Amino acid sequence: MAVFEKTPLPNLIWKAMANNGFNWNEPWSISVLQALLEGMAEYLSEVKNETPQVVVVQDDNKKNKFGAMVEKMDNEESDGFTLSYFFITNDDDIPADANVISIDNPVPIKFIEDAAFRSYHMRFASTNGVTYLPKLINVILDCIYEYMIANVKLDKTLVFTNYITIDSELVGDKVVLKVTPDEKLKQHIKDDVNVSVA
Numbered sequence: 001m002a003v004f005e006k007t008p009l010p011n012l013i014w015k016a017m018a019n020n021g022f023n024w025n026e027p028w029s030i031s032v033l034q035a036l037l038e039g040m041a042e043y044l045s046e047v048k049n050e051t052p053q054v055v056v057v058q059d060d061n062k063k064n065k066f067g068a069m070v071e072k073m074d075n076e077e078s079d080g081f082t083l084s085y086f087f088i089t090n091d092d093d094i095p096a097d098a099n100v101i102s103i104d105n106p107v108p109i110k111f112i113e114d115a116a117f118r119s120y121h122m123r124f125a126s127t128n129g130v131t132y133l134p135k136l137i138n139v140i141l142d143c144i145y146e147y148m149i150a151n152v153k154l155d156k157t158l159v160f161t162n163y164i165t166i167d168s169e170l171v172g173d174k175v176v177l178k179v180t181p182d183e184k185l186k187q188h189i190k191d192d193v194n195v196s197v198a
Contacts, residue, residue, distance in 0.1 A: 001157040004030060009158075013143045020139055022132075029140055030160070031120040036137050037163050037181070038119070039112030040068035040103075041083060041188035046111075048072070048081050048189065052098040055108050056088065057137055062102075064088040066141050069098065070189055083189045085164060085179040087145060104134050112137075149175045 004010070010026040017024035040055050047053045048070040057066040068085045086093060094100060103109050109131060116122040116133075124133045148158060148168045152175045158166045163185060167178045 001159060002155045003159050003161060007147070007158070009143060009147055012147065013140055016139050016143050017136070020135070022136065022139075028122070031122060032116065032133075032136055033140055033144075033160065034163055035112050035116035035119065035122070036103075036140075037068075037085065037160075037185055038188075039108070039115040040085075041181075041185045042115065043108045043111040044068060044070040044083065045188045047099075052095045054094055054098045054100045056094075056100060056102050057134065057141060058102050058104065059138055064094070064100075065138070065145075067094065067100075069094070071095075081189045083181055083186055085181055085185075087141075087177045087179065103137070109133060145177070148177055 010029055013029040014024050014026050036057075043055055044053055050072050052069055052071045054067050054069045056064045059065055065088055066086070067088050068083070071082050071084075073080055073082050088094065101108055103112060113124065113131070113133065116124070124131050124136070126132065144158070144166070148166060152168045152170050156168045158168075160166075162182050164182060165180045167180070169176045169178070
């Protein structure tokens with residue numbers, strides 16, 4: 001098990017940010033990631049209903065790469081809600097009946113920006129009203145994903161303390177990543193009895 005701050009990831013992200021033209025400090029990476037996770041959970045807590053609600057991070061080609069989802073649990077054990085986070089590798093990762101929105105939308109991105117300012121007093125530059133935050137998030141997620149794929153045989157678990165744990169598993173010739181949210185994120189989804197691992 002590896003803790004994010006003690007891995008090469010902060011330095012790898014710093015280099016990737018520099019390659020993308022951003023003047024970056026290593027500690028900012030965990031701050032932005034935490035704001036993303038918290039902002040996603042806060043947004044989903046506001047929109048949860050009978051239909052699965054999904055907020056996604058998309059790349060420059062509008063391809064979904066990472067998501068958070070809140071679902072109504074309607075079974076004998078619980079009728080509450082469950083929160084999950086997941087890397088998106090194909091269209092089947094998102095339920096067909098889900099309502100999907102990108103963080104590029106002004107509503108969810110505001111939740112993420114508010115979380116960043118509230119916790120870290122961070123603000124993000126914009127051009128013509130378009131924030132750079134989704135691009136920063138994409139760089140960070142790409143580095144994490146590539147790191148987990150590359151290290152699947154060395155260290156299968158990556159911990160972002162109090163936020164998420166990412167586990168990797170080699171299934172055949174494919175690496176499968178599972179993301180488990182911690183209590184800090186679960187508390188945003190009222191009546192959350194179960195946490196989905198995806």
